[in-house]
Amino acid sequence: MDIFTALRSDHEKQRLLMQALVETTGESASRKDFFNDLKTQLSQHSTAEERYFYAPLMEVDDTVQVARHAIAEHHEIDELIEQLEQTEMSSPTWLKTMKDLKHKVLHHLAEEEKTFFQQAGKHLSSTQKTELANQYQAEMSN
Numbered sequence: 001m002d003i004f005t006a007l008r009s010d011h012e013k014q015r016l017l018m019q020a021l022v023e024t025t026g027e028s029a030s031r032k033d034f035f036n037d038l039k040t041q042l043s044q045h046s047t048a049e050e051r052y053f054y055a056p057l058m059e060v061d062d063t064v065q066v067a068r069h070a071i072a073e074h075h076e077i078d079e080l081i082e083q084l085e086q087t088e089m090s091s092p093t094w095l096k097t098m099k100d101l102k103h104k105v106l107h108h109l110a111e112e113e114k115t116f117f118q119q120a121g122k123h124l125s126s127t128q129k130t131e132l133a134n135q136y137q138a139e140m141s142n
């Protein structure tokens, strides 16, 4: 498995969780459970992705900009999560903010998959792609 396949597979989990979340209502058990899963998934993913995908890209002039941009988006995603945690789950604002989060994350994932992976692909060796996948997955299964 290479790093791109590993990241893509977790992106798919995020998409499914967010779709399930926007279909929940009020302060239901399913909303709470899906939200907890999403929070864990997003924070583990962004940390492991920064360590085992963006860190090596920061070392290459061509991909520094891409890595910075992605890490800035991770921060914006964290802020929306915080906003959701501070909002009453039963209020209409919660769902509205959740939809904003979904929109932002979907944009981020698409940009990573359609643009950043291609650029990164040119600068990582095939050994590196496999090693990074192993390290990424080991951290995600902690």
Ligand SMILES: [Fe+2]
Pocket: 046, 049, 070, 074, 108, 112
């Ligand atoms: Fe990301």
Ligand SMILES: [Fe+2]
Pocket: 007, 011, 045, 049, 109, 112
């Ligand atoms: Fe990602």
